[in-house]
Amino acid sequence: MGTKVAFGVGSAAESAIMIAFNTFNFLFYNNVLGLSGTLCGLAVTIALIGDALLDPIVGSLSDRTRSKLGRRHPFLFLAPIPLALSYCLLYAPPEGLSGFALFLWFTTFALLQRASMTLYNVPHLALGAELSQDYRERSVVMSYNIVFHVIGGALAFFVGWTWLGRIEGGSSVREGYAPLAATIGLFAAIMIFVSAWFTKSRIAHLPKPRHEFAPFSLKQLVSEIRECMQNRNYLMLLIALFLFSASTGTQETLGSYMSLYFWELPEKGIRIFGLASPPGFFLAFALTVRLHARFDKRLTMVASAVVIALMMLLPVPLKLLGVLPESGSPALIPVLFVVLMIHYAALATLLISVLSALADIADEHELTTGKRQEGVFFAARSLFAKASSGFGHIAAGAAVDLIAFPVGARPGQVAQDVLVKLGLIAGPLGAIPALLSVWFYAQYRIDRKRHAEIQRQLEARHALVPTGTPSLLATEPAAGALPEPV
Numbered sequence: 001m002g003t004k005v006a007f008g009v010g011s012a013a014e015s016a017i018m019i020a021f022n023t024f025n026f027l028f029y030n031n032v033l034g035l036s037g038t039l040c041g042l043a044v045t046i047a048l049i050g051d052a053l054l055d056p057i058v059g060s061l062s063d064r065t066r067s068k069l070g071r072r073h074p075f076l077f078l079a080p081i082p083l084a085l086s087y088c089l090l091y092a093p094p095e096g097l098s099g100f101a102l103f104l105w106f107t108t109f110a111l112l113q114r115a116s117m118t119l120y121n122v123p124h125l126a127l128g129a130e131l132s133q134d135y136r137e138r139s140v141v142m143s144y145n146i147v148f149h150v151i152g153g154a155l156a157f158f159v160g161w162t163w164l165g166r167i168e169g170g171s172s173v174r175e176g177y178a179p180l181a182a183t184i185g186l187f188a189a190i191m192i193f194v195s196a197w198f199t200k201s202r203i204a205h206l207p208k209p210r211h212e213f214a215p216f217s218l219k220q221l222v223s224e225i226r227e228c229m230q231n232r233n234y235l236m237l238l239i240a241l242f243l244f245s246a247s248t249g250t251q252e253t254l255g256s257y258m259s260l261y262f263w264e265l266p267e268k269g270i271r272i273f274g275l276a277s278p279p280g281f282f283l284a285f286a287l288t289v290r291l292h293a294r295f296d297k298r299l300t301m302v303a304s305a306v307v308i309a310l311m312m313l314l315p316v317p318l319k320l321l322g323v324l325p326e327s328g329s330p331a332l333i334p335v336l337f338v339v340l341m342i343h344y345a346a347l348a349t350l351l352i353s354v355l356s357a358l359a360d361i362a363d364e365h366e367l368t369t370g371k372r373q374e375g376v377f378f379a380a381r382s383l384f385a386k387a388s389s390g391f392g393h394i395a396a397g398a399a400v401d402l403i404a405f406p407v408g409a410r411p412g413q414v415a416q417d418v419l420v421k422l423g424l425i426a427g428p429l430g431a432i433p434a435l436l437s438v439w440f441y442a443q444y445r446i447d448r449k450r451h452a453e454i455q456r457q458l459e460a461r462h463a464l465v466p467t468g469t470p471s472l473l474a475t476e477p478a479a480g481a482l483p484e485p486v
Contacts, residue, residue: 007127008148009195039397047390059122071123164176243434247433261419276341300349302441303346307345308434309431
């Protein structure tokens with residue numbers, strides 16, 4: 001239990017930074033500082049793509065690391081200070097900075113912040129895959145990760161809107177953002193250090209690589225990623241994630257604009273939505289392992305993705321059709337709260353299922369190739385997700401400029417036709433990629449029976465092949481077949 005909690009605590013740092021960044025960066029740079037929506041979206045996209053390219057490098061390096069702190073922990077201890085500093089500086093551009101210079105500041109510190117998080121996030125997820133080899137227990141471990149993920153994100157969201165709601169001018173003035181960034185950056189650094197410190201006792205018990213890696217090079221890295229993508233189960237999850245992330249990127253960029261301008265909610269009302277995620281995620285924490293036992297991971301992923309897409313799709317059309325209360329009505333808050341709670345419950349279920357499935361795929365990959373490469377698997381997954389999310393951010397930013405959304409606008413002062421366009425972009429149009437992802441999640445094929453067979457054959461192989469021996473697999477198995485133990 002202590003190990004699971006310590007591992008999970010680390011994800012609170014990632015989610016606090018991520019939720020705060022996605023919630024406030026567009027408001028700060030576009031609405032407060034006047035940077036165009038297209039340049040705001042471009043800055044985030046550049047940061048995400050740069051971060052995505054770094055993911056597999058960090059993953060591959062962590063797979064190869066040999067130290068007294070094991071493969072993952074050196075990165076966990078390295079990340080906290082640069083993460084906190086870069087996040088603070090992101091919201092402290094010099095007075096008078098504007099135009100392209102402001103864009104460069106935004107891009108530079110967004111890149112540094114994302115890179116610092118990657119130093120932690122990829123090894124942390126790989127560590128989670130190594131903590132247990134059991135099909136069910138892996139889901140439990142990742143459930144703890146998701147629970148603390150939502151706690152960190154909910155705290156950042158609630159504290160952020162509470163703080164901005166108390167200062168004069170609220171979210172429309174720059175004075176409130178730097179203290180908020182400092183608070184969240186410090187919180188994230190502490191959580192990462194706590195997670196690293198209280199999981200280091202497990203280093204001696206983590207599985208050791210049973211083959212020697214070739215020296216690191218970009219050519220070798222590309223070869224490893226290509227090798228991972230030859231696994232059909234992994235490829236289907238990557239495509240699904242790519243589509244799903246395009247929807248979430250659009251939603252993240254426009255979320256604050258929707259709350260303030262489309263729904264016309266006060267800042268102190270918006271903060272309540274931060275409390276919608278904990279009950280949804282705790283429900284997922286309680287049910288996901290049971291769902292995997294009864295329906296397996298594939299059906300759980302499919303059902304979760306369908307529910308998420310519907311929660312993205314339905315509210316805006318229902319509002320435009322007059323089914324939901326009018327904008328600004330206090331009755332909107334409980335309705336949207338329930339929608340968000342369902343959304344978060346399904347999202348947590350999907351995240352737990354996908355992370356657990358990736359650990360199972362890493363086992364299948366070891367059986368097929370003789371290589372244990374959780375770092376590369378989780379890193380390549382992050383690469384695809386961030387690249388797609390970046391596309392969603394820049395598309396949403398460009399859309400804000402395209403519909404001529406006014407800079408420095410106040411709620412209730414935006415033309416109705418502009419608000420309708422904003423709602424359609426953030427809702428039905430943005431949900432289309434998420435709906436398409438459902439088909440690809442349905443293609444995942446490792447069930448409990450197949451995973452048990454993979455584990456049986458791996459155990460037989462490990463009994464014969466000592467740690468550190470180069471892979472003895474000379475041939476690839478026939479398509480769909482499990483290779484016999486070496």
